[in-house]
Amino acid sequence: MAPLLLVSVFVIATCGLIYELIAGTLASYLLGDSVTQFSTIIGCYLFAMGIGSWLSRYVNKNLLGVFVEVEILIGLIGGSSAALLFVLFEHIYSFHFLLYFVVTVIGVLVGLEIPLLLRILESRFEFKDLVSKVFSLDYVGALFASVLFPLVLIPYLGLVRTSFSFGMGNVLVAFWMLLMMRERIPGYRWHLGTAAIVLALLSAGFVYSERIMSFAEASTYPGKVILSESTPYQRIVITEQSGDVRLFLNANLQFSSVDEYRYHEALVHPALSAHPSPRNVLIIGGGDGLALREVLKYPSVAKVTMVDLDPEMTRLFSTNALLTALNGQSLLSKKLTIINKDAFTWLKEQRDNAGGGIYDIILIDVPDPSNFSIGKLYTVTFYKLLRSVTDEDSIVVVQSTSPLVARKSFWCVTNTLKAAGFETAAYHAFVPSFGEWGFTIATNKPYASPKSYPSGLKYLNVETADDMFHFAPDMAWVETKIQRLDDQALIHYFDEEWSKYLIY
Amino acid sequence: MKITRGQFIKGGLAASATGLFSLGSLRSRLNAAEPPTYPGKMIGASHQLGHLLRQSNLSRASDELRARVVVVGGGIAGLGAARRLMRAGIEDILVLDLEEEPGGNARSGVNETSAYPWGAHYVPLLTEEARAVRRLFEDLGIITGKDARGLPIYDEYMLGFEPKERLFRFGRWQEGLVPAIGTTPEDEAQYRRFFSLMNELKTQCGSDGRRLFAIPVDESSTDPHWRALDMLSMEQWMGREGFTSDLLRWYVNYACRDDYGTVFSETSAWAGIHYFASRNGQAANAESDDVVTWPQGNGWLVARMAEPLGPRLRTRCLAMRVAVADGGVIVDVWDANESVARMIRAEAAILATPRFISARLLPNAIERMDPSSFSYAPWAVANITLDAMPEGKGAPLSWDNVAFDSPTLGYVVATSQELGMKPLSTVLTAYWPLSHKTPSEARQDALGRSLDEWQRIFADDLLNIHPELSGHIRSIDVCVWGHAMIRPVPGFIWGEARQRAREPLGRLAFAHSDLGGISLFEEAYTHGVRAAEHVLTQLSVNYDSEL
Numbered sequence A: 001m002a003p004l005l006l007v008s009v010f011v012i013a014t015c016g017l018i019y020e021l022i023a024g025t026l027a028s029y030l031l032g033d034s035v036t037q038f039s040t041i042i043g044c045y046l047f048a049m050g051i052g053s054w055l056s057r058y059v060n061k062n063l064l065g066v067f068v069e070v071e072i073l074i075g076l077i078g079g080s081s082a083a084l085l086f087v088l089f090e091h092i093y094s095f096h097f098l099l100y101f102v103v104t105v106i107g108v109l110v111g112l113e114i115p116l117l118l119r120i121l122e123s124r125f126e127f128k129d130l131v132s133k134v135f136s137l138d139y140v141g142a143l144f145a146s147v148l149f150p151l152v153l154i155p156y157l158g159l160v161r162t163s164f165s166f167g168m169g170n171v172l173v174a175f176w177m178l179l180m181m182r183e184r185i186p187g188y189r190w191h192l193g194t195a196a197i198v199l200a201l202l203s204a205g206f207v208y209s210e211r212i213m214s215f216a217e218a219s220t221y222p223g224k225v226i227l228s229e230s231t232p233y234q235r236i237v238i239t240e241q242s243g244d245v246r247l248f249l250n251a252n253l254q255f256s257s258v259d260e261y262r263y264h265e266a267l268v269h270p271a272l273s274a275h276p277s278p279r280n281v282l283i284i285g286g287g288d289g290l291a292l293r294e295v296l297k298y299p300s301v302a303k304v305t306m307v308d309l310d311p312e313m314t315r316l317f318s319t320n321a322l323l324t325a326l327n328g329q330s331l332l333s334k335k336l337t338i339i340n341k342d343a344f345t346w347l348k349e350q351r352d353n354a355g356g357g358i359y360d361i362i363l364i365d366v367p368d369p370s371n372f373s374i375g376k377l378y379t380v381t382f383y384k385l386l387r388s389v390t391d392e393d394s395i396v397v398v399q400s401t402s403p404l405v406a407r408k409s410f411w412c413v414t415n416t417l418k419a420a421g422f423e424t425a426a427y428h429a430f431v432p433s434f435g436e437w438g439f440t441i442a443t444n445k446p447y448a449s450p451k452s453y454p455s456g457l458k459y460l461n462v463e464t465a466d467d468m469f470h471f472a473p474d475m476a477w478v479e480t481k482i483q484r485l486d487d488q489a490l491i492h493y494f495d496e497e498w499s500k501y502l503i504y
Numbered sequence B: 001m002k003i004t005r006g007q008f009i010k011g012g013l014a015a016s017a018t019g020l021f022s023l024g025s026l027r028s029r030l031n032a033a034e035p036p037t038y039p040g041k042m043i044g045a046s047h048q049l050g051h052l053l054r055q056s057n058l059s060r061a062s063d064e065l066r067a068r069v070v071v072v073g074g075g076i077a078g079l080g081a082a083r084r085l086m087r088a089g090i091e092d093i094l095v096l097d098l099e100e101e102p103g104g105n106a107r108s109g110v111n112e113t114s115a116y117p118w119g120a121h122y123v124p125l126l127t128e129e130a131r132a133v134r135r136l137f138e139d140l141g142i143i144t145g146k147d148a149r150g151l152p153i154y155d156e157y158m159l160g161f162e163p164k165e166r167l168f169r170f171g172r173w174q175e176g177l178v179p180a181i182g183t184t185p186e187d188e189a190q191y192r193r194f195f196s197l198m199n200e201l202k203t204q205c206g207s208d209g210r211r212l213f214a215i216p217v218d219e220s221s222t223d224p225h226w227r228a229l230d231m232l233s234m235e236q237w238m239g240r241e242g243f244t245s246d247l248l249r250w251y252v253n254y255a256c257r258d259d260y261g262t263v264f265s266e267t268s269a270w271a272g273i274h275y276f277a278s279r280n281g282q283a284a285n286a287e288s289d290d291v292v293t294w295p296q297g298n299g300w301l302v303a304r305m306a307e308p309l310g311p312r313l314r315t316r317c318l319a320m321r322v323a324v325a326d327g328g329v330i331v332d333v334w335d336a337n338e339s340v341a342r343m344i345r346a347e348a349a350i351l352a353t354p355r356f357i358s359a360r361l362l363p364n365a366i367e368r369m370d371p372s373s374f375s376y377a378p379w380a381v382a383n384i385t386l387d388a389m390p391e392g393k394g395a396p397l398s399w400d401n402v403a404f405d406s407p408t409l410g411y412v413v414a415t416s417q418e419l420g421m422k423p424l425s426t427v428l429t430a431y432w433p434l435s436h437k438t439p440s441e442a443r444q445d446a447l448g449r450s451l452d453e454w455q456r457i458f459a460d461d462l463l464n465i466h467p468e469l470s471g472h473i474r475s476i477d478v479c480v481w482g483h484a485m486i487r488p489v490p491g492f493i494w495g496e497a498r499q500r501a502r503e504p505l506g507r508l509a510f511a512h513s514d515l516g517g518i519s520l521f522e523e524a525y526t527h528g529v530r531a532a533e534h535v536l537t538q539l540s541v542n543y544d545s546e547l
């Protein structure tokens, strides 16, 4: 019986340290600034343990029962702490308060453990023996936990499952105690019942952890999530932080309201200003209406067709006040026809059935080529189709990822457009939230840069534009394969280049 | 170990690989208690109609038809033969098929979600030797021209889209079908040795200047040294060459089951190597290992080939007897459309049916026909309609998706050739060569199973790797092919029986993929053209050979 209790010391010591590590890691992950987070979390946790130890003096009878109850509580709160914090992150006004509250509660409970155990074991060992045994085990447990945590637990289980499984560890200690010393614990059955319920909850949490995590936007987004929706096509998330509104599609940043004007001016004006009289415009993607806002600055534009797969995108950006303030209600324009279909299929149908018509300007503002599905819209086959709806004066622009981070990917777009028969002109602009960003113009005759731009632009003028077409040696042209439906070279380039740069 | 953000939050490596606690296994276990039944139907070679063939008492022909040439069998070989005849100006022909639709093993189906194959689903880039097929591909616009180097340009909408293949092992998907996770340095070394040997063999020619392993098979070098490989099994050959890696052997066995419906211990080494060393097709705009494919698989080709035949193609018409008479051929037919027996007199005929059927049609020539030398593998194929897309950890959904531990070959996704970014529903074609028992035992088992049993087998197999699909299966249709593929067992390809089987009986010529010893589109089509050209010669029609 005594050795059993000593084993418990080891288990609870390990669990105790794990919760501390989980809270620290989670805080630095969610809130950034890991030095501060770790030291304040550890400080708070240790202080709370002190409170717990002090409070232990008020436990005077039924030590074993109280100890069992403390174990169950730690299991419940500690075990679910990671999931709880992740899920509540976006929904709660003061996350800091919640975080430190949870840390304090766990700390107090953990602080109660050792003093209670010492007192339970008091009669069985000589005092010096007891203290040396319990504390050495306590510290060994801590070492074990601190090695296990980064090397095994995080890589293989992840934070959420780790937390659930150590919660189960605490509850199992409670179980063990209950079973071994049932005669000495009043209300034994009641304890057993709660332990079983908590254990079931934690196991369910463990099993369903992926589900739980999919509710937790916090795991992916900085700032406060003000809107999140899953459509059949994508996950749309809009966040806000100090006035900066950001759109994420499938967790990839699409724009930040602070600097999106740079991106959209660069996307739209070098093409529209270079066309003698742009009347008929096609926008592929761009359901946020921001590129359209720029397009509508040209009075000659009589008709805009926007093909965006996801009706929910265009609905959100034409109805939500925060968002229509950003796009200047462009999606409500009378000149606009919205077509919520897949661009490739739609364009092919148009061409096969109706000859497709001719567009003066085609803007392709679709997400980066990060998977094989979106990659189809970067293929030579798609570009040939585009070419069939252009004429001598038409200008096509393609957002083409970062020439700095993903140099091969960027030039693969140019090379593929060329393979489709276009002439190309590549350029780039600096957009702080994205970095150095690239675009490619495709035409049927050499592109001549505009002599003037609409007034009132914040970023673009003739001088900035001149610079945009120069590429420093570290982003200069490279030879690449061509992006094809049967061999999506671009996706492989993109994957390789961005994975070196960013840890997703 | 570098931890990515995704792993960090979700964990994922080990925990999910064990699958022990996974949501999926829990769910599929729950489901196992109450097996769902799915809507669906059983498709299959029309057994009842086919069994008429075994009856000896024929009802008397109520009328008589005449045609210059009769083609029995509207599979690829029959359609190819008919096409060749028409191109030579012989338009007075009849093509008979016992099924409702032409196409044989290349038939397809369609529902509101997608078109899908019932059997053959792709053709690799054509080899140099597949001259007749190349001409077909040019006519049908699959090959649209040549580049400056003379390489064929394929229609890019028909080339198989990426991602093409993935393999499910240890609870996650990897790219490609050669097992890549958990390999030892020894496995890797054997992979390298094996594949570089195969690559060498691809271009190597025999003393007669022909490639060692060609498609069509009969274009291969006659060097006895290489042909001797036909006497070994693929498994024996691998043993002899020191290819002992379990993973490599798994892959080679998979390949033999995939192309021949036969395990590698029963496949001739010549045929086994042929799988890897024959396909050297080149294209201006595709890699050598590319394929052409369509949502309905080779059903696309069937439709294009059948279309110009118009009323010359008669479905639900079973040939019962064929007799070679003076200066012509007589075919007795049971027309199930009108339930009448007919007699067709023709100047010549082509039997584009598998050998075991051709033998029954010619009861007097049974010795000559030697059907017992031809062994066929049974297959079961299921088309599973889903209202969600299969996903899974690791490599993304591909055209061909194989599970390492499954007895089936996994599934092919009909919507892979769709241009749209995200289909929300799809049809999966799951293939199962019944190679675990002898063909006749497996055939008996297979034909004895009810639709419900088949559905459960296929559903379990799918849900095992895709628990997330439970509740998303809309229907499961099943087809059992009793004699799906000729089995290239040791000694068959370069043995006498196959050589003799090609020889015509006067004005009666034979055409079927089984004459090539391996079941491929190119074999079927080329044998069709060959038989047609024999008939043209017999009828003294001038032609430039397409072979």
Ligand SMILES: Cc1cc2nc3c(=O)[nH]c(=O)nc-3n(C[C@H](O)[C@H](O)[C@H](O)COP(=O)(O)OP(=O)(O)OC[C@H]3O[C@@H](n4cnc5c(N)ncnc54)[C@H](O)[C@@H]3O)c2cc1C
Residues within 6 Å of the ligand: B053, B072, B073, B074, B075, B076, B077, B078, B096, B097, B098, B099, B102, B103, B104, B105, B106, B118, B119, B120, B121, B122, B123, B317, B318, B319, B320, B352, B353, B354, B357, B379, B381, B431, B481, B484, B485, B511, B512, B513, B514, B519, B520, B521, B522, B524
């Ligand atoms: C599951 C499966 C998958 C395959 N996948 C591929 C693939 O991906 N690529 C590939 O190249 N090959 C594949 N094959 C091989 C395929 O069999 C050949 O490519 C080709 O379709 C064979 O054509 P065939 O004309 O030789 O024979 P069959 O398709 O067998 O044609 C014979 C025809 O004769 C008809 N018939 C039979 N008896 C009579 C009678 N008495 N009277 C009238 N008509 C009769 C039948 O109904 C049938 O239509 C696959 C085969 C199977 C079974």
